[in-house]
Structure formats: structure tokens, C-alpha cells
Amino acid sequence: MAEPASDATARGLRDTLRSRGYLRLLLVSALVGVPVSLAAFGFVSLEHELQHWVWESLPEALGMDRAPWWWPLPALLLAGLLLAPIVTRMPGRGGHLPVNGLGGPPTLPRELPSVLLAAFACLPLGTVLGPEAPLMAMGGALALMTVRAAKRAAEPKLGVVLGAAGSTAAISTIFGSPLVAAVMMIEAAGLAGPQLVVLLLPCLLASGVGALVFIGFGHWTGLSIGALSLPSEPPVGLPDAGDFLWGVPVAAGIAAVCVVVQGIAHRTAAFTARRTAVRTVLCAVAVGASITAYALVTGRSPEEAALSGQATLGALAADPQSWPVGALIALIVFKSLAWGVALGSMRGGPIFPAILIGAAFGVMCAGLPGFGSSAGLATGLAAAGAAQTRLPLTSAVLAAVLLGDSATNLVPLLIVAAVTAFVTAELLRGRRRPAMAATTAAAAQQQH
Template identity: 60%
Template sequence: MAQSGEAPEPSSVHEVFRNPGYLRLLLLSAVVGIPVSLIAFGFVALQHEMQHGVWVSLPHALGWPAAPWWWPLPCLTLGGLLVAWCVVALPGHGGHVPAEGFGGAPTLPSYLPGVVLAALAGLSLGAVLGPEAPLMALGSGLALMSVRSARRAATPRLVPVLGAAGSAAAISTILGSPLVAAVLMIEVAGVGAPQLYVVILPSLLASGVGALVFTGFGHWTGLQVGSLALPLSGHTQPLDAADLLWGVALAAVTALLTAGVMVLARHAAVWTRRRTLERTVLCGLAVGVCAACYALAADRPPDDVALSGQETLATLAMDPHSWPVSTLLLLLLFKGVGWAISLGSFRGGPIFPSVLIGAVLGVACAGLPGFGALPAMAAGLTASSTAALRLPISAVVLAALLLGKTGVDQIPLVVIAAVVSFVVGELLRGRAPAPADAAPRSPQPGRTARTEQ
């Protein structure tokens, strides 16, 4: 039932579009998207330049060809100090704590200075996080600035809708596709959840299995049945039965490991909630120790562990066979621990580290009998991003974007890996006890909250 003073819920899509207020909202969203995207681009460019200056230009200026093994120790300690100051001294506590899950309520404009400063400090100095969550907060805050606070108070539904539009405009700049941003916002908003997953998971699983059977019989028998696929150039690697079996097992193991990271992250978030200043600095130092230990043990650059992992992922995907399994396991261990600590103490997003960890685990398993490197990487990165974000549809779309033309044949395995990872992750999450003194997560306006255990 509609509250007093609010318009009743529309009964059809046609009725929605006949509402002049909604059409004005569409126009406002289009107009707001332009400055939001420009400012988001400036934020990403500034963060990249600061990060390059700290990890590349400054070591070169001091006479080192690359950042030495100990470089993360002072950088991340300083990063922890700056982020802690933003959390305790500025409105908004530096933004959303990434260990509490992806998304969050729309960001008030007064919170934007703390969000931007905390993100720039942490991400540039080596936090194992990506810029997507601060971008979403920046986009929603800027969008809400476009309307007066009195109008926002008089129209409660305007806040989540316009905030989501601003977030989508901002995050599309880093994800490289408005389609990924749109699907991500649909799942983050929880439209129809949990009914959405009741319907979509069986459909995803059936479609993935059906595509495998259809493609497999065509590949094995040589019979042609026609396809809507365009004849694009690029080498592809057809799936076989071994890829499917190993991929399902890999997705389950990846979900288990990612769930462990998330449990550690929530404990870190609870621990830093008290005595935030000194404990966040200690967390930064701990992440720096992880990066330094990896650099010493693997004889690799420490920024493989520090930072979001976007550049390391590109290096890994370019030549996965050049990475020894021992190096991959060291990266998995130290990156995973550093990621968990960063999720609970710094400010940023979980997408890029989760994708890298899943890809690393997949490549490490690519030596199993009959398991190809490309299917292993596809299954691993999909499973890890699904378990971390709890957004299986977004993880599938993101994986398809990352794999590109050469990964078209991997999409059925991607879909199945997402379903397996999501189911395993949710079952584990239902059994895991909540950390002591954990504060309940407030649902977004207009969203059906999913219980965080």
C-alpha cells in the first residue's frame, strides 16, 4: 500500500511511461550521465597517475629499475594511515566498507570528499582493491547533487533511482561496457530477489548444459545445425568433457577459497571498527608484508600482490604457460591474504582482485589431464567473481567481456561455473557464523535485503 502523500504503484509499464515525472527522470539521468562520466574518468586517470608515480616513477627516480621488495612496507603503512584519517575525521567514514558486500546505499554529496580521498590514498599506495566501489559512490553522490535536498526529501523514490543511474554512469568508465554496468546495477538493486535467483539459476544452468551438449555433438559428429554467431576472426578453443568436469570442480573449490577470504575480511572489518586509526595502519603494514614476502619468495615484483591486480591479470593472460605453478601458488596465498585484509580495512572494490585470484587458481590447475589453460582461466575467474560479488549474472557478463572473441566457446562453462560457485558460496555462507560484534548491514532503499551471515 502506498504511503500517504506518495503516488500509488503503477500497474503496468505503459502506465509508468505515461507518467511525466518518470519521463523527466529519464531526461535528468541522461543529462547527469555526462558530467558524472567526465568526473569519473578524471578520478580514474588521477588514481592511475598517482599509482604509476608511486610504484614506477619514484623507484626509477631513486635509482631502482623497479620497486624493490621492501617498497610495499612504507607505502601501505602510509596508505593505512591516510585512509584511517579519512574514516575517523571526514563525513561518511571514507565510504562503504568492501567486506560488507558489493553496493550500498546511495552516497550523500557531503560524503564525497572522504570517499574520494580515502580511495585515492589507499588504491594509489597499494591496497589490494579496485576503483569500482568508490566510482559507484562518486557517481551516486554527484547524481544526487543535481537535485535539491528538499526535493529528495519530498520524493523518496528519487534517491535510489537517480543514485543508481549515477553509479552506472561512473562504473561503466572502468568496466568498459555499459551492458556490464546495467546488469550489475540490476543485481545490486536486488530487483525481484530472492525470486530472481529462484528462476534465473535453473535457467542459467540448463542453458549452459544445453549449449555444451549442442556444441559438443556438433563438434564430435561433424553435423551442421546452423548458428546465429557471426563469423568473427580469432582463435577459439572448443570445450570437451574433461574441461567441463575439471571446470565444475574448480568452480566449487574457488567458491570455497573465496568464502574463506570473505570470512577473514569480515573479521578484519570488525577488528578495525574499534581503535580505527592504529589498527588500519597495522592492516596496511600487514598487506605490505604480504607483498614483500611474495617478492622475496617468488623473485617477482611486489605489485603482483599489491594494487588491484589489473596489470598482473593482463600479463598472466598474455602468456599463462610462462608462470611456474610454485609462483602461482605463492601469488594465490599472499594476494588472497592481502585482499582479505584490504577488504576489511581500506576502501575500494572487490572485482579486479577476485578476477585475478580466480584466474591464477585456474592457470595453476591447467596442468590437470585434459584441462586447457583457457577453460581453466575462464572457469576460475568466473567462479571467484561470483563468490565475491554474489552476483552470478554480472559475473557471467563480465567474464564474457574479459574473454572476448577468443573465449566465445568458453561461455557455456562460464555459465555453469557461475551457478556452481553461487550455490556453493551461499550454502557456505549460511553455515558460517557471523563475526562477534558485527554490525548489521542496512539494506539499500527500495531493496530486499539478503541476510549476511
């Protein structure tokens, strides 16, 4: 009599977990979390210090109260000039274009220098991108360094699992929680059953150990660890019917903005596929011009629209009432333009700017009857993440982690917003898929 499929599957999983090779893999994954987290700490701390020097210390040294309106133009020009030779001449070309998301083949160790140089050329100088993609590339490459190239070639699955473990350990540090990284891995992998368990356990071990070391090292040194977080938990009450009624169209609107931005990014990627060096510099200047336009229109600091948006998100969440609607509209428009160009030409992560734009959109709509600022902020965080990453569960969990203990009351709204944004974005992308496929194919030439 044949053994039931479920019993055979369970027995196969137990055999895998008991095998010496898999136990060694778990041990290596746990150990990998330590150097990856230390490298991530060094990367984030240095990037944060450079960013502070460019946008705060240097203007003060020149006798200015803050970065003037024209500051983004020379800063982004320098970023483009530094990035151009990296993406055209170095192995790995600085990493993959952020318009293609966080996925792609693992970064090989020989490609890591170009990824790090591109990140330090772009992020501190004001490119509207986040640090998550370079961190994941660094974590994967460092994990692969623990296994010789010959062994990776002989056992391809070993390289995949270790690369995933290193990337998960790195991303858990910047998201401030190994839970977010684990959920992202589950949702992005698209696996089920024993395959998921075999991949997930090394990733969980690496991310848990990495997050522990990362946070502990930050407290020990007193340096900023740079994790995505809000400076204080916004006051949150129970959402009512009005929050849900407004939350659905607001989430759909945020998804539409993200899809428009991605359309700009795909066209930019096609534009930079030829004459890459010159056009990369032109795109960097265009990013600087968008940030400058924000400063001129609003009279506010250009730093609010530059960079990944982490600091501006904290300021917005801490005191949403201090932001006029006109400033929020300008932030959404000009940061979205800069973000779209940067996604298709620069190097960095695509998630952080999306979260800020979504939060600004949600807070902007908080004046609608029956829709509060806390509900608008929560809707924006979850909707933007889902529309950009195409991972609705990860986005809802990330929004809940950002909102802290008070997020318990908002979990139903977070889920509704994430699902609405995901569905809306997919329907809109379906109408534009032929054009996007053509621009993606052209952009792929830039990576080879």
C-alpha cells in the same frame, strides 16, 4: 468484471512511461551520464598516474630497475597513516567497508570528499582493492547533486533512482561495457515486472551515455582510461568434456578461497571497530607485509601482488605459460591474505582482486589432464566473480566481455563455473553465518 492483473500491470507501466515526471527523469538520467563519466575519467586517470609514479617512476628515479621487495612496507604504512584520520573524522568515513560489498545506502554529496580522499590514499599506494566502489559512490553522489535535498526528502524514490543511475553510469566506465553494469543492476535490484523497467531505463540511459563519453574522451586525450580489460584475446577453442569435468571442482575451489578470504575480512572488520585509527595503520602494514612476502618468496616484483590486480591479470592472460606453478600458488596465498585484511580495514572495491585470484587459480590448474589454460582462465574469471559478488549472471557476462569475441565458445563453461561457485560459496557461508553476523555487527559500529 474485474480487469486481469496482467492488463492492469501493463496499463500502469504505460501510464508511468507516459507521465511527464518520468520522462523528465529519463532526460535527467541521460544528462547525468555525461558529468559522471567525465568525473570517472578524471578519477581513473589520476589514480592510474599516481599508481604509475609510486610503483614505476619513483623507483626508476632512485636508480632501481623496479620496485624492490621492501617497497610495499613504507607505501602501505603511508596509506594507513593517510587513511586513519579520514575514516575516523570525516563525514562518510571514506565510504563503507568493502567487506560489505558494493551495496549500501547511496553516498550523499557531503560524504563524497572523504570517499575520494580515501580512494587516493589507498589505491595508488598498493592497497589490494579495486576502484569500482569509489566510482559507484562518486556516480551516485554526483547524480544526487542534480536534485535539491528538499526535493529528495519529499520524493525518496527519486533519489534512489537517480543515485542508482549515477552509480550504474560510473561502474559501466570501469567495466568497459554498459551491458555489464545493466545486468548487475538487474540482478542486484531483485525486482521484476514494471518496477524493474522503471528503475532499469534510467540506469541504461545513464550508463550508455556515460560509457560513450568515457571512451570517446579517452581517445581524444590519449590518456589511459583504466577500464578492466585484457590486452589481447586469449586463443580459445571449443570446450570439451574434460574442461567441464575439471571446471566444476576448480570453480568450487575458487569459491572456497573467496569464502576463507571473507572470513578473514570479517574478523579484520571487527578488529578495527575499536581503536580504529591505530588498527587501520596496523592492518595497512599487514597488507604491505603480505605483498613483501610474495616478492621475497618468488623473487618477482611486489607490484604483481599489490594494487587491484588489473595489470597482473593482463600479464597472466597474455602469457599464462610464463608463470611457474609456484609463483601462482604464492600469488594466490599472499594476495588473498592481503585482500582479506584490506577488505575489512581499507577502502576500495572488492571485485578486481577476486578476479585476479580466480584467474590465477584457474591457470594454476591448467596442467590437469584434459584442462586447458584458456578453460582455466575462463573458469577462474567467472567463478571468482560469482563467489565474491553473489551475482552469478553478472559474473558470467563480465567474464565473457573480458574474453572478447572468442568467449562465444566458452559461454556454457562460464555459466557452469559461475553457478557452481555461487552455490558452493552460499553453502559454505551458511555454515559460518552466525560468526560472520557477529563480526559484521561489530564492524557496523565503525561506520557510525
